[in-house]
Amino acid sequence: MRKIYTTIGLILLVCLIIANYYDLQIDQALLREDNGFSYFFEYFAAGVIGTVIMIGSALVFWTLSFSETKPIVLIISGAVYVLWSLVGVYWIHDYFYGWGLVYSAFAIILIAYLVRQIPTSLAQRYRLAGIGIVLTTFFAMMVVEGVKSIFGRVRFHSMQDEFVLFTYWYKINGERYLSFVTEKK
DSSP: OHHHHHHHHHHHHHHHHHHHHTHHHHHHHHOOTTTOHHHHHHHHHHHHHHHHHHHHHHHHHHTSOTTTSOHHHHHHHHHHHHHHHHHHHHHHHHHHHHHHHHHHHHHHHHHHHHHHTSOGGGHHHHHHHHHHHHHHHHHHHHHHHHHHHHHOOOOHHHHTTOGGGOOOTTSOOHHHHHHHHHHHO
C-alpha cells in the first residue's frame, strides 16, 4: 500500500510541476470564454459544495433523538442546521439565482427526509460525519478567504485578453487581485 501512495504522490508532484510551468498555456486552452469549460466547473463546484453543506448540517440536526436529547443540544444543533443550510442555499443561489432557490428548497426537503431514514443504531456515526463536514467546510472557507487576499488570482475567464493580470499561484499578488475585484463590482 505504501508503494501505491508513493507512486501516486510522485505522479501528482510531476503533474504539479508540469502544470505550473505551462499554467498560462493550460488556462488559455481550457478556460477561454467561448468554450464554457471554466464556467461548467465554476457552477458545478458551487452546486456541489452548497449541497454538501446542506447534507452536513442535516446530519448534525436530523440524526438527533429529539425526545432523548437535552434542549441546549437541540437548540445548538438546530441553529447550526438553519444557519449552515442558509450558507449552502446562498452559495447555490449566488451562481444559479432563481433556479438555485428552487433546487435548494427541493434539496433541503429531500436531504432531511433521507437523513431521517437513517437507522437509530447508525445515527451517532452519521452525526459525527455531519459535524466533520460542517467543521471542514467552515475552516476551508476561512482558510480560502484568508489566503485570497495574499495569493489571490484573477479568474482566467475574467481576464480574457488582459494576460498582464495573470500570475502564478505561488506568487504573492493579493493587491492585484483585490484591486481587480473592487474594480469589477
